[in-house]
Amino acid sequence: MARRAHCLVLAYPAQGHINPMLQFSKLLERQGVRITLVTTRFYYNILQTVPPSIALETISDGFDNGGLKEAGSFQTYLERFWQVGPLTFSELLEKLGRSSDDHVDCVVYDSFLSWAPDVAKRFGIVVATYLTQNMIVNSIYYHVLLGKLQVPLTEHEISLPAMPKLYHEDMPSFFFGEYVTYLDFVVSQFSSIHKADWILCNTFYELEKEVTTKQFQYIDCV
Secondary structure, eight states, X not given: OOOOOEEEEEOOSSHHXXXXXHHHHHHHHHTTOEEXXXXXXXXXXXXXXXXXXXXXXXXXXXXXXXXXXXXXXXXXXXXXXXXXXXXXXXHHHHHHHTSTTTOXXXXXXXXXXXXXXXXXHXXXXXXXXXXXXXXXXXXXXXXXXXXXXXXXXXXXXXXXXXXXXXXXXXXXXXXXXXXXXXXXXXXXXXXXXXXXXXXXXXOOHHHHHHHHHHHHHHHHHO
């Protein structure tokens, strides 16, 4: 029997990220790809039902007993996760690589886990980044990264390429001087996107055709 390609899907440990990556995993599985979903040890214990055909593996975020709540603050959580996550993900890839049956052919990682491509490529594994939020939201964050949208917002009317006029009420609350850590977090998902071999997005293309096309044009130019 021919060996199936093995894809590791690395998800950020939050339901809004797990769900789209799990749905994408099911699509890959229908194409004959073997899937292993990876989440944190804490989130594994509260993860809702996953199809039995999809294997589960874990890494550590440094707070295995309580996750974000154990960390006490989002800043503390991210700092520790970004230290421990790459190390334990590397250990997982090394473990799976010892067996020819479990060898990983591709890593699909949540774009929020910006350290993932560096780890995977050390093992010679091709990587795809998955943008779990819709492309309009991604485009807003990306323009912040490029400096084309200044935060905190001062102008009431915001004009961005390929998008309708936006106003303060359309924008996230952390664009107004609060939750700086979270703003840095959502913007940093693009910091390593150029290292991915493929960029995948969660979008209804016919509804977001123009902004999706423009987004990838900007990425190609940076």
